[in-house]
Amino acid sequence: MSSACRILGLATLLLLLAAPASASTRLEPAVITVQNTRFSIDAPRGMAGFVREAARVIENEWSRVQESIGAPDGELLHVHIETDLHDWFRREGLPARSPEWAAGLAIPSRRVILLAPRNPEWERTMVHELSHVAVAIAAGDARVPRWFDEGQAVQIAEQYGLDRATVLLRANVLGRHLDFAELENGFPHGAATAELAYAQSTALVRFILEAHGDDVFRYILRDMRENGWTWEHAFLHRTGRSTGSAYAAWEEQVRSRARWIPVAAGGGMAWTLLAFLFLWVLRRKRARDRARLAEMERAEARIFDFDPDDATFGATSD
Structure with missing residues (x-):
C-alpha cells in the first residue's frame, strides 16, 4: 500500500470517529427515571409513555390515599415498573416474594412499590399498593393485621366488585369462611383462596367502619404511631372490643343474613x-x-x- 493511500485511510478513520452519532445510532438509556420531591419512578427503556401515566396517577391519588388513612406527608415513594416483579428482588439480592398472579407489590418498610405494566387495571393496582405504603406510614411502621392492610387497600382502590361479592356469598351460604386469626400474619398464595381472603377482609373492614365510624382506623393508626401502641391495644381503645370480638360479631351477622336464603327460596x-x-x-x-x-x-x-x-x-x- 502506498504512503498516500495509508494517509488517506487514516484521515477517513479520524473523520468517522469525530463525526457525531446520528439519531438512529444513539444509545437508549437502560432505565428511565422520573423524580420529584414526593416520588421517584424507574422503568426499563421503551416505557416513557407509561412512566408519564404512572406519574399522573400518583400525583392524582397519593394525597387522597394519605388523607383517607391519616398518613403524614414527607415520605419519598420509590416506584419500580417491572415486566417481571421478581427482577427487583434479584437486583436487591432478596428472595422473591410475589405470587405468580400478582400484578403489583408493595414493600412498605422501604416505601417501595413494584408494578407490572401489562396489567390492564394497573391504575387501581397502583392505588392498592399506595394504600399499603400509607398504612405503614400512618402506623409508624408498626405491625397491622394483614386482613386490615389488604381490606383497606381493596376499599380505597375500589376493587370490590361482583366477582368478589359472589365469592363471599358462596362462602356465606356454605359456611366456609377463612379464619381471620390466620389472616393476621399472611394471605394464602393460591389465587382462588386469596380471592376469598380479599373478599372477607374487605367485608370486615366495612363492618368495622359501619359500626365505629369512618375515622376509626385513622385514630387506631395514629395511636400506634404517636403512642407506640400495638394494634390490639389501639383497636380495643377505639372500639371498646377486641379484634376477636369483632371477628365473632361479623360472623354472626353473616350467619343471620345467610339464613333467609334457603327459607325464602326453598333449599333446592x-x-x-x-x-x-x-x-x-x-x-x-x-x-x-x-x-x-x-x-x-x-x-x-x-x-x-x-x-x-x-x-x-x-x-x-x-
Missing part, C-alpha cells in the same frame, strides 16, 4: 339460584378477560414504543 331453589349466579359471573369474567387481552394487545405498542427523545424525560417539578 336456593342452590339453583346460586348456581345460575356463578355461571353468570363466570361468563362475565371470561368476557371481561377477553376484553382485557384485546386492550393489552392494543396498548402494548403504545406502552412499549420507545421514543429516544422521551428518554430524557428525567425529573419533573413538584
Whole structure:
C-alpha cells in the first residue's frame, strides 16, 4: 500500500470517529427515571409513555390515599415498573416474594412499590399498593393485621366488585369462611383462596367502619404511631372490643343474613339460584378477560414504543 493511500485511510478513520452519532445510532438509556420531591419512578427503556401515566396517577391519588388513612406527608415513594416483579428482588439480592398472579407489590418498610405494566387495571393496582405504603406510614411502621392492610387497600382502590361479592356469598351460604386469626400474619398464595381472603377482609373492614365510624382506623393508626401502641391495644381503645370480638360479631351477622336464603327460596331453589349466579359471573369474567387481552394487545405498542427523545424525560417539578 502506498504512503498516500495509508494517509488517506487514516484521515477517513479520524473523520468517522469525530463525526457525531446520528439519531438512529444513539444509545437508549437502560432505565428511565422520573423524580420529584414526593416520588421517584424507574422503568426499563421503551416505557416513557407509561412512566408519564404512572406519574399522573400518583400525583392524582397519593394525597387522597394519605388523607383517607391519616398518613403524614414527607415520605419519598420509590416506584419500580417491572415486566417481571421478581427482577427487583434479584437486583436487591432478596428472595422473591410475589405470587405468580400478582400484578403489583408493595414493600412498605422501604416505601417501595413494584408494578407490572401489562396489567390492564394497573391504575387501581397502583392505588392498592399506595394504600399499603400509607398504612405503614400512618402506623409508624408498626405491625397491622394483614386482613386490615389488604381490606383497606381493596376499599380505597375500589376493587370490590361482583366477582368478589359472589365469592363471599358462596362462602356465606356454605359456611366456609377463612379464619381471620390466620389472616393476621399472611394471605394464602393460591389465587382462588386469596380471592376469598380479599373478599372477607374487605367485608370486615366495612363492618368495622359501619359500626365505629369512618375515622376509626385513622385514630387506631395514629395511636400506634404517636403512642407506640400495638394494634390490639389501639383497636380495643377505639372500639371498646377486641379484634376477636369483632371477628365473632361479623360472623354472626353473616350467619343471620345467610339464613333467609334457603327459607325464602326453598333449599333446592336456593342452590339453583346460586348456581345460575356463578355461571353468570363466570361468563362475565371470561368476557371481561377477553376484553382485557384485546386492550393489552392494543396498548402494548403504545406502552412499549420507545421514543429516544422521551428518554430524557428525567425529573419533573413538584
